[in-house]
Amino acid sequence: MKKHFIFIFLLSSIIAINAQKTEEKIELETTLISPKKITKIKEGHYFIDFGRAFFGNVQLKSTVAQKEPLTFQLGEKLKSELQIDDNPGKNIRYQKVTLEHLQKNKVTTVKLVPYKRNTTGAAILLPESLGAIIPFRYLEIENLKIPIEALEIQQKAVHYKFNDNASYFSSSNVVLDSLYDMFKHTIKATSFTGFYVDGDRERIPYEADAYINQLSHYSVDSEYTMGRRTNEYFIKNPTWPTEWLLHTVLMFHADYMYTGDLEPLKKYYDALKLKTLMDLEGSDGLISSKSSNLTDELMAQLGFEKGDKQISDIIDWPPGQKDTGWKLARPEGERDGYEIVDTNTVVNAFYYINLKLMSEIAEHLGKKEDALLFKNKAIITKKAINDKFFDTTKGVYVDGIGSSHSSLHANMFPLAFDLVPTEHIKSVTSFIKSRGMACSVYGSQFLLEGLYKNNEALYATGLITNTTGDRNWWNMIRVGSTMAMEAWDVKYKPNADWNHAWGTAPLNAIIRHMWGIQPKTPGYKVATIKPQLDNLTFTKIKVPTIIGSILAEFEVNPKKEVLFSFEIPSGMMAEFIIPQHFKNVSFNDVTINGDQSILKLDSGKHTIKGNY
Numbered sequence: 001m002k003k004h005f006i007f008i009f010l011l012s013s014i015i016a017i018n019a020q021k022t023e024e025k026i027e028l029e030t031t032l033i034s035p036k037k038i039t040k041i042k043e044g045h046y047f048i049d050f051g052r053a054f055f056g057n058v059q060l061k062s063t064v065a066q067k068e069p070l071t072f073q074l075g076e077k078l079k080s081e082l083q084i085d086d087n088p089g090k091n092i093r094y095q096k097v098t099l100e101h102l103q104k105n106k107v108t109t110v111k112l113v114p115y116k117r118n119t120t121g122a123a124i125l126l127p128e129s130l131g132a133i134i135p136f137r138y139l140e141i142e143n144l145k146i147p148i149e150a151l152e153i154q155q156k157a158v159h160y161k162f163n164d165n166a167s168y169f170s171s172s173n174v175v176l177d178s179l180y181d182m183f184k185h186t187i188k189a190t191s192f193t194g195f196y197v198d199g200d201r202e203r204i205p206y207e208a209d210a211y212i213n214q215l216s217h218y219s220v221d222s223e224y225t226m227g228r229r230t231n232e233y234f235i236k237n238p239t240w241p242t243e244w245l246l247h248t249v250l251m252f253h254a255d256y257m258y259t260g261d262l263e264p265l266k267k268y269y270d271a272l273k274l275k276t277l278m279d280l281e282g283s284d285g286l287i288s289s290k291s292s293n294l295t296d297e298l299m300a301q302l303g304f305e306k307g308d309k310q311i312s313d314i315i316d317w318p319p320g321q322k323d324t325g326w327k328l329a330r331p332e333g334e335r336d337g338y339e340i341v342d343t344n345t346v347v348n349a350f351y352y353i354n355l356k357l358m359s360e361i362a363e364h365l366g367k368k369e370d371a372l373l374f375k376n377k378a379i380i381t382k383k384a385i386n387d388k389f390f391d392t393t394k395g396v397y398v399d400g401i402g403s404s405h406s407s408l409h410a411n412m413f414p415l416a417f418d419l420v421p422t423e424h425i426k427s428v429t430s431f432i433k434s435r436g437m438a439c440s441v442y443g444s445q446f447l448l449e450g451l452y453k454n455n456e457a458l459y460a461t462g463l464i465t466n467t468t469g470d471r472n473w474w475n476m477i478r479v480g481s482t483m484a485m486e487a488w489d490v491k492y493k494p495n496a497d498w499n500h501a502w503g504t505a506p507l508n509a510i511i512r513h514m515w516g517i518q519p520k521t522p523g524y525k526v527a528t529i530k531p532q533l534d535n536l537t538f539t540k541i542k543v544p545t546i547i548g549s550i551l552a553e554f555e556v557n558p559k560k561e562v563l564f565s566f567e568i569p570s571g572m573m574a575e576f577i578i579p580q581h582f583k584n585v586s587f588n589d590v591t592i593n594g595d596q597s598i599l600k601l602d603s604g605k606h607t608i609k610g611n612y
Contacts (some may be wrong), residue, residue: 260523344400395427
């Protein structure tokens with residue numbers, strides 16, 4: 001088996017921006033991957049498995065010439081054990097192409113046919129010199145007249161720069177390990193444009209996709225230029241869903257927390273103020289996309305062009321079949337029956353977190369008046385949400401003003417954004433748990449966030465590791481994908497593709513919530529480590545930061561004695577939050593006071609022992 005080879009090119013990527021085209025040189029890498037397995041089907045017909053899907057092409061080099069044409073089939077999905085599915089689904093990729101001949105000792109790539117939807121319009125375009133590429137794992141070669149041994153066959157994978165050794169995770173749970181590996185690969189493989197795009201169907205950046213992509217990317221690699229580039233793209237290239245726009249501030253704030261770089265916040269501060277949609281605020285402190293303040297002038301200020309689609313609330317995707325016309329396995333779609341009223345809970349939960357984060361951003365920039373303004377607005381909005389959307393009789397949130405319906409979404413977003421008063425957390429989390437996975441792979445990001453932040457780690461980890469049915473991440477592996485899928489299954493979204501980074505919520509949840517490793521202060525000068533690992537007996541992890549890598553291990557022996565080991569990089573201090581049920585704690589072999597809840601870990605190695 002040959003080793004992988006990496007070639008780096010400076011490729012001129014033509015980016016479609018509001019019908020205008022701007023050139024930017026983006027450094028992409030091409031990795032040549034040898035087959036994991038080659039199987040002879042019959043004379044001249046071979047089946048090749050490269051192990052994982054990548055966006056790319058097939059590269060060939062032969063020591064013997066062949067004059068006769070060869071047929072190649074490339075695909076993501078199998079029909080049977082050694083047969084590529086030639087009708088895999090609307091956006092699951094398959095192509096059959098012909099190569100007229102093979103020249104001796106000449107490097108050749110097959111000529112793939114581009115898909116119109118992801119190579120025109122607002123799609124992020126690849127350089128013409130690269131040619132068309134598709135995501136594929138499998139290859140079939142037919143009519144091969146020369147010995148297979150004479151042919152060097154490689155998967156020519158295209159991706160952005162990525163350090164495979166920057167991170168790792170392993171544990172006593174094989175499902176967690178498998179999902180981590182698949183989703184880390186997803187982050188690398190879907191980077192093929194140099195932007196966070198939605199997947200292969202459109203190859204367009206969308207804010208909601210990009211936010212989850214960013215959290216997962218920053219959790220496994222200390223490479224931030226692609227996130228920065230994507231964030232800047234959204235300033236002038238917003239998308240139409242109300243809540244998608246409301247992810248913009250979240251992305252800029254996350255970048256600052258991970259990098260400590262204020263420049264993007266300084267440069268785009270005024271644009272970020274607009275992206276909060278505070279211009280749509282009514283006298284009650286709540287916003288509505290139906291507001292008369294949503295004028296053509298405001299749309300233009302937000303980055304839309306004349307004639308663009310008006311913004312509207314989306315809640316989750318896809319909506320029901322009455323909206324799409326699709327025949328869905330769940331006719332209600334992924335909204336859990338959410339009633340989209342003019343002034344609704346999810347949109348205003350997003351508005352609140354935007355105000356809260358903008359207050360922090362303004363404070364960091366020394367804009368004290370603005371910081372106070374946003375802080376006061378957040379207080380007013382939080383009160384309005386709890387006064388107008390919370391049903392005290394049922395102990396849960398309704399979908400909005402005028403609605404009596406309570407959905408998963410109306411409750412999980414307030415929980416994720418710290419809107420739920422302490423006295424109501426129990427009833428809200430109980431309701432959320434009663435709904436199960438009644439949201440999309442996108443919505444699951446916020447479902448997991450809310451659960452982990454509110455002492456429901458066992459349930460949240462159970463959702464991640466669930467292997468029953470098809471509304472879970474394990475189903476993505478079960479059906480044969482090697483990347484996160486756009487939906488739980490194609491039957492839940494008939495035009496779904498098999499390469500959507502917005503499906504990687506468990507990846508960043510493992511780092512940010514199970515292990516609880518996050519930046520407490522900008523640039524990771526101070527890290528927070530709040531582990532919630534109760535259902536594991538062993539795990540180790542490497543988390544990259546802009547300062548250096550955090551290394552950690554956790555082990556429970558048969559006597560329920562627990563050992564944590566940490567290595568904190570130079571220039572960082574970490575705060576370890578002692579689990580509430582952790583007893584008889586010693587820190588670096590020194591017994592600590594039972595009332596102590598936080599341990600300060602300076603740069604270097606540390607051990608923490610205790611028992612459950």
